Amino acid sequence: MEGSTMRTSRTIGWLFSIGVFVGTGTVLLAQCPSGAVCVDTDDNFDRLNGNAVQGHVETSLFGDLQYYFYPSVAGQEDKDGSVLSTSSLIWGAQGGVIRYNFASITLSSSGPGTYTATGYHEIYCPTSLCGSEVYYPPYTDGWNGYDAGSLSVQRPTVSGQPGLWWLGGGPDNPNSLYNQGYMSVTTNCSSCSETPHWTVTANPSKVSLSCTDCSTLIITTQQPSSSIGDVHIQASIGGFPSDTFQFTVNQPRALVSQGISDSASGATGYQSLLYYTTIEDAYGSPFASIGINEQFGSFTADTTNNWPTPTAGGIATYSGTWWDTISVACGSPCGASPLPLPPSGLSNPVMHATQTWRAGSATLGTGVVVQVDTIQYYTDHGRHN
Amino acid sequence: MKVSLLTARLPLAVATWCLVASAGYSQSAFVPSAGDPEVFYRYLRQAHQAVSETPQPVSSPAQQGAAAMMHVTAGDLAVLENVYQDTTNAIAALDTEAKTYINETVKAKSTPDLKKLQDYYARRVQILEAADQQLRNLLGDASWRRTREYIDGDFRSHVKRRVYQWKGQQ
Numbered sequence: 178m179e180g181s182t183m184r185t186s187r188t189i190g191w192l193f194s195i196g197v198f199v200g201t202g203t204v205l206l207a208q209c210p211s212g213a214v215c216v217d218t219d220d221n222f223d224r225l226n227g228n229a230v231q232g233h234v235e236t237s238l239f240g241d242l243q244y245y246f247y248p249s250v251a252g253q254e255d256k257d258g259s260v261l262s263t264s265s266l267i268w269g270a271q272g273g274v275i276r277y278n279f280a281s282i283t284l285s286s287s288g289p290g291t292y293t294a295t296g297y298h299e300i301y302c303p304t305s306l307c308g309s310e311v312y313y314p315p316y317t318d319g320w321n322g323y324d325a326g327s328l329s330v331q332r333p334t335v336s337g338q339p340g341l342w343w344l345g346g347g348p349d350n351p352n353s354l355y356n357q358g359y360m361s362v363t364t365n366c367s368s369c370s371e372t373p374h375w376t377v378t379a380n381p382s383k384v385s386l387s388c389t390d391c392s393t394l395i396i397t398t399q400q401p402s403s404s405i406g407d408v409h410i411q412a413s414i415g416g417f418p419s420d421t422f423q424f425t426v427n428q429p430r431a432l433v434s435q436g437i438s439d440s441a442s443g444a445t446g447y448q449s450l451l452y453y454t455t456i457e458d459a460y461g462s463p464f465a466s467i468g469i470n471e472q473f474g475s476f477t478a479d480t481t482n483n484w485p486t487p488t489a490g491g492i493a494t495y496s497g498t499w500w501d502t503i504s505v506a507c508g509s510p511c512g513a514s515p516l517p518l519p520p521s522g523l524s525n526p527v528m529h530a531t532q533t534w535r536a537g538s539a540t541l542g543t544g545v546v547v548q549v550d551t552i553q554y555y556t557d558h559g560r561h562n
Numbered sequence: 563m564k565v566s567l568l569t570a571r572l573p574l575a576v577a578t579w580c581l582v583a584s585a586g587y588s589q590s591a592f593v594p595s596a597g598d599p600e601v602f603y604r605y606l607r608q609a610h611q612a613v614s615e616t617p618q619p620v621s622s623p624a625q626q627g628a629a630a631m632m633h634v635t636a637g638d639l640a641v642l643e644n645v646y647q648d649t650t651n652a653i654a655a656l657d658t659e660a661k662t663y664i665n666e667t668v669k670a671k672s673t674p675d676l677k678k679l680q681d682y683y684a685r686r687v688q689i690l691e692a693a694d695q696q697l698r699n700l701l702g703d704a705s706w707r708r709t710r711e712y713i714d715g716d717f718r719s720h721v722k723r724r725v726y727q728w729k730g731q732q
Binding site for chain 1 (some may be wrong): 683
């Protein structure tokens, strides 16, 4: 700070050195006390708007003896300890105020951090008033004339869920899986008047925003992510952007078999239970519960039969694992042909169809396709092939 | 021979005070009290600067930003500017009077009267207190409270004050 722009004191304090003035110690005064000169300094940064700060240094004089002195100030501005600029010593009018404003700084270029203005405050009594030139500092209280003030600047902060679900266009309310959520931004600037502006800077087609100039919005998923955090969102205040908020549009990925159980059912027939978990795409983790539904294509007979075709169904909720039941149970006497059998190893295909599984809803045909298989009815069991 | 300003310029009776005062005095700067008139005047000056640097219509984003920085509405900026102009004119007139008195007294190799200097300062405080009241009347109580809250809060906290007092014994 004590660079070439800073003037060194001259004729240091001879006036005060004989004890004319002293500091007033811890006295707190609403006004300058009688028989004193008061020196106010203000060295700081102001937040001009969302995207600009400006430093200043100021020396002002007042009090009974203010007109004996001329104020001066020099300054330096730093960001996180690195010097941005300095200013030479400039003088104000007799008994007055002198202020230096540094050039405004654009935050979108210079970034967040701690901006510090350091002022060097010198006062001067000319020969015409004091009989000889008198400069302070050092002041009689030992002050070296330097003061400083800082402003901490943070980027706006976006908050919200880091991801939502793509379930084909809607939510799965029974399972609390949502395709919409709130996002909001904290400006981190109490004096900023600008309305935050939102931008999706990467993969904008994967989400929609309910508004772009607002503090809080609703984000709606439109397409699934290709990778975790591939949707990038920023909110800016007057052009000063937040850090990138990485957002993921997750979706159900697949069904994972958890085993099959075949057993006899009815007088003659079988029941095959095919157990599954449903996993999500981003991390491959199983859902605790998600709506599941199936749809069948046309059934094709593998052999001449009079077996009824099944009715597609859906499951709204479950706990961890669910199962599909393929069952042909016949009474006695049984009119089915061929005759369904309990699990026996005597397997002949009877009929089959394409089976499409969707996750995200119990409503048939709604949700994200997680498995397409062939549902195969055999004489003594059923399978998803 | 070097002679101190005060021994040279102030009445002899006063000058005798100075011989015993201590210069080895340690203090730290302090933040002025809430309601301090000089802090209020600093606020007016800063508002003036904010207005001067954003000469757009009141409805412009720049004016809105300036108003936000000063913690008032954009419409209130004009009120602040009016009070600033009135106050600064009055202070300038007082400064001129005081400086003329001091400079001419010294030039005449006489000593400024401390009571007169105290009177100038008292008038300065009166001007600032009147400005404070004027702004309160113009803004209305609610706006004034918000403004005063800011001045006495964050704004005031940036000011450091040091007092260099004539101190002695009679």
